[in-house]
Amino acid sequence: xxxxxxxxxxxxxxxxxxxxxxxxxxxxxxxxxxxxxxxxxxxxxxxxxxxxxxxxxxxxxxxxxxxxxxxxxxxxxxxxxxxxxxxxxxxxxxxxxxxxxxxxxxxxxxxxxxxxxxxxxxxxxxxxxxxxxxxxxxxxxxxxxxxxxxxxxxxxxxxxxxxxxxxxxxxxxxxxxxxxxxxxxxxxxxxxxxxxxxxxxxxxxxxxxxxxxxxxxxxxxxxxxxxxxxxxxxxxxxxxxxxxxxxxxxxxxxxxxxxxxxxxxxxxxxxxxxxxxxxxxxxxx
Amino acid sequence: xxxxxxxxxxxxxxxxxxxxxxxxxxxxxxxxxxxxxxxxxxxxxxxxxxxxxxxxxxxxxxxxxxxxxxxxxxxxxxxxxxxxxxxxxxxxxxxxxxxxxxxxxxxxxxxxxxxxxxxxxxxxxxxxxxxxxxxxxxxxxxxxxxxxxxxxxxxxxxxxxxxxxxxxxxxxxxxxxxxxxxxxxxxxxxxxxxxxxxxxxxxxxxxxxxxxxxxxxxxxxxxxxxxxxxxxxxxxxxxxxxxxxxxxxxxxxxxxxxxxxxxxxxxxxxxxxx
Amino acid sequence: xxxxxxxxxxxxxxxxxxxxxxxxxxxxxxxxxxxxxxxxxxxxxxxxxxxxxxxxxxxxxxxxxxxxxxxxxxxxxxxxxxxxxxxxxxxxxxxxxxxxxxxxxxxxxxxxxxxxxxxxxxxxxxxxxxxxxxxxxxxxxxxxxxxxxxxxxxxxxxxxxxxxxxxxxxxxxxxxxxxxxxxxxxxxxxxxxxxxxxxxxxxxxxxxxxxxxxxxxxxxxxxxxxxxxxxxxxxxxxxxxxxxxxxxxxxxxxxxxxxxxxxxxxxxxxxxxxxxxxxxxxxxxxxxxx
Numbered sequence: 001x002x003x004x005x006x007x008x009x010x011x012x013x014x015x016x017x018x019x020x021x022x023x024x025x026x027x028x029x030x031x032x033x034x035x036x037x038x039x040x041x042x043x044x045x046x047x048x049x050x051x052x053x054x055x056x057x058x059x060x061x062x063x064x065x066x067x068x069x070x071x072x073x074x075x076x077x078x079x080x081x082x083x084x085x086x087x088x089x090x091x092x093x094x095x096x097x098x099x100x101x102x103x104x105x106x107x108x109x110x111x112x113x114x115x116x117x118x119x120x121x122x123x124x125x126x127x128x129x130x131x132x133x134x135x136x137x138x139x140x141x142x143x144x145x146x147x148x149x150x151x152x153x154x155x156x157x158x159x160x161x162x163x164x165x166x167x168x169x170x171x172x173x174x175x176x177x178x179x180x181x182x183x184x185x186x187x188x189x190x191x192x193x194x195x196x197x198x199x200x201x202x203x204x205x206x207x208x209x210x211x212x213x214x215x216x217x218x219x220x221x222x223x224x225x226x227x228x229x230x231x232x233x234x235x236x237x238x239x240x241x242x243x244x245x246x247x248x249x250x251x252x253x254x255x256x257x258x259x260x261x262x263x264x265x266x267x268x269x270x271x272x273x274x275x276x277x278x279x280x281x282x283x284x285x
Numbered sequence: 286x287x288x289x290x291x292x293x294x295x296x297x298x299x300x301x302x303x304x305x306x307x308x309x310x311x312x313x314x315x316x317x318x319x320x321x322x323x324x325x326x327x328x329x330x331x332x333x334x335x336x337x338x339x340x341x342x343x344x345x346x347x348x349x350x351x352x353x354x355x356x357x358x359x360x361x362x363x364x365x366x367x368x369x370x371x372x373x374x375x376x377x378x379x380x381x382x383x384x385x386x387x388x389x390x391x392x393x394x395x396x397x398x399x400x401x402x403x404x405x406x407x408x409x410x411x412x413x414x415x416x417x418x419x420x421x422x423x424x425x426x427x428x429x430x431x432x433x434x435x436x437x438x439x440x441x442x443x444x445x446x447x448x449x450x451x452x453x454x455x456x457x458x459x460x461x462x463x464x465x466x467x468x469x470x471x472x473x474x475x476x477x478x479x480x481x482x483x484x485x486x487x488x489x490x491x492x493x494x495x496x497x498x499x500x501x502x503x504x505x506x507x508x509x510x511x512x513x514x515x516x517x518x519x520x521x522x523x524x525x526x527x528x529x530x531x532x533x534x535x536x537x538x539x540x541x542x543x544x545x546x547x548x549x550x551x552x553x554x555x556x557x558x559x
Numbered sequence: 560x561x562x563x564x565x566x567x568x569x570x571x572x573x574x575x576x577x578x579x580x581x582x583x584x585x586x587x588x589x590x591x592x593x594x595x596x597x598x599x600x601x602x603x604x605x606x607x608x609x610x611x612x613x614x615x616x617x618x619x620x621x622x623x624x625x626x627x628x629x630x631x632x633x634x635x636x637x638x639x640x641x642x643x644x645x646x647x648x649x650x651x652x653x654x655x656x657x658x659x660x661x662x663x664x665x666x667x668x669x670x671x672x673x674x675x676x677x678x679x680x681x682x683x684x685x686x687x688x689x690x691x692x693x694x695x696x697x698x699x700x701x702x703x704x705x706x707x708x709x710x711x712x713x714x715x716x717x718x719x720x721x722x723x724x725x726x727x728x729x730x731x732x733x734x735x736x737x738x739x740x741x742x743x744x745x746x747x748x749x750x751x752x753x754x755x756x757x758x759x760x761x762x763x764x765x766x767x768x769x770x771x772x773x774x775x776x777x778x779x780x781x782x783x784x785x786x787x788x789x790x791x792x793x794x795x796x797x798x799x800x801x802x803x804x805x806x807x808x809x810x811x812x813x814x815x816x817x818x819x820x821x822x823x824x825x826x827x828x829x830x831x832x833x834x835x836x837x838x839x840x841x842x843x844x845x846x847x848x849x
Binding site: 464465467468469470471472473474475489490493494497498 | 612640657672673721
């Protein structure tokens with residue numbers, strides 16, 4: 001089977017307790033996630049991206065339509081644990097997903113729930129902590145760590161369950177720039193070296209630049225789907241739905257209005273500089 | 286600070302007592318307390334005191350720290366002693382005026398009880414000084430686990446899980462309270478002055494945001510736990526299993542000797558104070 | 560221009576006189592003029608938050624002085640809470656401190672604590688909201704029904720309504736989307752312009768700083784590393800990189816162009832100025848294709 005997750009005609013509605021109104025958050029969405037791929041889902045706050053994340057591992061079940069994980073429908077109550085073991089989740093606020101007050105105890109929480117034997121759990125915990133370079137902190141209390149370090153612990157907690165896929169719901173939103181870079185580095189490493197399928201949900205476009213595929217979500221609908229460079233070239237669209245555009249892209253886009261030859265498919269600083277030099281014939285005097 | 290509750294009153298000195306299994310420490314503490322209450326005369330109580338001093342020395346935690354605990358309960362010690370001083374009617378009469386008579390028996394009784402309470406408090410703090418709250422939680426869960434045979438397994442697990450989460454979140458909530466207090470102070474909130482009623486009113490701007498954020502955290506945590514395959518503890522296997530060692534056996538033997546000593550001294554010296 | 564804030568030789572040690580003593584600020588001195596927007600940048604743990612806590616008397620200096628509007632704020636320690644009407648402090652994620660049933664009541668909390676009531680209070684709220692473009696119909700909604708960006712704006716307005724002469728904001732745009740970010744930045748500029756107030760902003764975002772700050776104060780390991788105009792600080796990218804900070808991305812692009820042997824000026828920090836410069840230079844060279 002080539003797809004690890006398949007969403008078919010998925011809609012999700014949310015009932016407000018105090019009113020009769022229902023809010024449609026995901027609208028008839030179809031999406032397949034390839035095994036081993038790195039997919040980035042971009043969307044602004046309120047685009048439905050967090051809801052979509054929770055549909056991927058059965059935390060939410062669709063109001064209509066189906067989500068399949070490895071061919072198993074997330075509606076099947078009895079497979080709930082198996083699905084959550086296959087698709088792990090990392091959330092935005094690292095503080096709210098750490099259960100134990102000792103780092104290694106927290107990382108062990110998942111495997112312990114799965115009933116893994118203690119020796120194997122110990123091995124998994126050590127490996128997971130080494131993967132995110134937090135092994136030396138195994139006996140610390142999470143409270144004293146930085147935001148980025150806490151988020152690494154949260155990731156280790158998921159790795160220790162040995163999932164095939166990890167969904168990360170805005171894992172960097174509450175971190176400082178240094179913490180943000182760190183986390184993205186580890187996410188990319190997990191995909192590349194451990195072969196884990198990654199679904200990264202974010203509103204920072206820069207974080208999507210190394211993904212295999214970028215999906216843009218707006219108002220519960222997929223409005224764009226493709227390779228990062230193709231998606232990023234359509235800046236007008238991305239800006240119109242309130243996404244964060246890297247300053248390099250912003251610069252090239254503004255320059256394109258003056259000179260149509262400018263290629264806006266670029267994100268890196270080096271390439272941007274080269275593009276400007278060649279498009280505007282800036283030569284050494 | 287409350288923030289450091291993860292370590293509670295724990296003091297790291299790496300003594301042989303620290304290395305004991307928390308279950309051993311819990312059981313031995315209970316044994317100790319029971320036999321402390323069985324002491325009947327000054328001899329067996331003195332023996333208990335000597336035993337306690339030995340334990341304090343082994344724990345390597347400075348005596349000063351233990352004595353701090355007594356400061357907190359001096360009122361109870363004095364009050365109990367006074368009551369007993371007045372009610373003891375045995376022995377020679379020392380002073381007698383109005384309706385009050387103080388006898389030698391009363392004095393003995395008062396001293397005896399004061400000492401017993403002090404020993405009780407100190408022996409209990411040996412446990413908290415040498416065991417982290419996490420280990421204590423694990424120990425309690427493990428000791429209570431036989432309750433599963435009468436269908437209370439889930440309850441025991443739930444209580445232990447709640448203790449674990451409380452220990453984890455108290456420092457976070459303390460931080461958060463501090464932040465909200467500062468934020469409202471910056472908006473001119475006066476938290477120190479005013480009458481009792483004003484003070485209660487001043488709590489609203491702190492408690493409401495704190496409550497809202499705690500509920501949000503609780504939801505988030507519940508989802509995160511569910512995502513990590515938690516389903517109420519069914520089929521859960523802990524990575525760290527408590528294991529008894531030879532040191533635990535040794536501690537048990539020492540403790541049993543202590544119990545035996547109390548009984549022997551109680552029977553050897555018939556002079557009974559209580 | 561006149562000086563509104565002077566910090567003289569400020570040192571702060573946490574847990575002083577204990578083995579856990581940790582010096583968070585070392586001999587900080589600087590002054591800020593009326594109407595300026597000063598950015599405070601530095602890594603997590605560089606002392607930014609400790610510095611900000613001193614400005615309105617939440618923290619007391621271990622040594623040194625803080626002089627606001629010509630008066631040492633610790634001259635009368637009992638009246639320290641008065642300083643809070645002079646220096647308004649907006650914490651990170653201020654929307655988490657909202658607690659009232661309506662936006663109006665929440666914004667009223669600060670001015671009420673200053674002793675305002677009746678028409679005066681009502682006028683103050685409406686006037687401030689108008690100045691920073693918070694719409695009237697928002698005032699009677701519950702703050703908890705607003706979107707993230709709106710909540711943030713309402714929370715900031717709650718401090719602005721106290722009309723502080725110095726407004727200090729810790730990461731005011733963190734976690735917002737571009738639209739929310741722009742509206743918060745606009746609101747801060749509006750406040751400064753309407754009341755000729757001084758603004759100090761703590762932020763990690765150099766691009767936003769380039770956009771809004773007149774001066775930058777750079778903190779590193781509890782010391783004042785640099786304090787100069789935004790232009791002068793960003794011209795010294797090398798010195799910023801030494802402590803792990805950097806210049807705005809657009810400036811880095813310009814730097815790369817310069818490294819390739821092309822003569823470009825060193826005062827380009829925003830996309831607008833970069834576009835302007837590149838197109839004008841290209842036209843001069845006749846490089847822009849018609």
